[in-house]
Amino acid sequence: MDHFLYRDGALFAEDVPVADIAAAVGTPVYVYSTATLVRHFRLFDEALAGMDHLICYAMKAASNLAILKTLAREGAGMDVVSAGEYLRAKAAGVPGDRIVFSGVGKTPAEIRLALEGGVRQFNVESEPELEAISAIAASMGTTAPITIRVNPDVDAKTHAKIATGKSENKFGIPIARARDVYALAASLPGIDVVGIDVHIGSQLTDLAPFETAYSKVADLTEALRADGHDIRRLDLGGGLGIPYTRGNEPPPLPSDYGDLVRRTVGHLGCEIEIEPGRLIVGNAGLLVSEVIYVKSGEGRDFLILDAAMNDLIRPAMYEAHHDIVPVIEPAPGAEQHPFDVVGPVCETGDTFARQRVMPPVAAGDLVAFRSAGAYGAVMASEYNSRPLVPEVLVDGDKFAVIRARPTFDEMINRDTIPEWL
């Protein structure tokens, strides 16, 4: 459920007409709903109630400081994967002991930054990384809390580009080798082994792969404890999918996921961490765009928008579906028409939808891409020298620009011309 609903024939973000935001800020623009963000966070929190837990929001999904602050206020920790994300989490007021550092290629500078500023744990993905963390922590006279990310060789049954838990993926340490790597960790200076980490992929719409992976983690917990390791924390990753298409059967709810966590690892007495990104912010964001032209092609009509693949790359990159709705509610029974919905960027890949059946829309109308909050603005670029898309946060009847659209001068003046030119 989200807070983007039609009221008296117009799409609202909570209590603000979407058209008012477009008029004030221009299009394209991302619009987020505070109530939806908070609601989704609380669903996870309630789902894990009764277990000692921390929800570390995977901020790669949407990392605007205002979004981070909204979630931090609810008690969220953060899952970060770069120095930039770490510094954003800090800038939003998240203390180091609520920041989990993930990622397959942490650099020495990133490890040092997190050890200096405080970190809840590093989720370690390889032996060389473990050795690097050990050497850096020891040289600083400190100890790094770590988990090892294990790769359980589970098919997450999601898009190949976002599946991470198969043995051929670059992530984690093969679970069969985990005991050896934990033994190595225990022998190294500057390392405090606190638990196990697993993350098998994103946009999972079936709980079965989670069940398989978490059962393997439960077995591994017992084996590692028998080996003498104090496994007291399990980071179960993110990945629960969201409904992208209205009317289709929705994926399992956070409460179903919470029951699964309780069933598979609840008996171990570990502190539970999860790293959801998409489910918290995905349906809390719209991308609002204006129709520039309606063009008749050979046997098809094109809806040419002012948003493009540089603003929302998911359809081009993952063949992702986003519902696209007019900001003025169509009359009941309005005639529907198939359009290819495209942006102005100069490549055919700049196509949001093919033969999408839509109510009547005309040049100058506003449309909204639903479910665009996760992996939308954060993956935007300035391709075709289109200024980075701005972001707006709504809270009740208030809205604020949380990232302004750069001016053309700001965009161009970031470049410098060498003195020899």
Ligand code: LLP
């Ligand atoms: N934890 C780790 C270690 C991750 O790699 C990810 C996502 C998450 C948590 C959060 O997963 P979520 O709950 O959001 O599914 N750009 C792609 C998605 C990439 C996901 C990368 N990792 C997309 O637009 O679909």
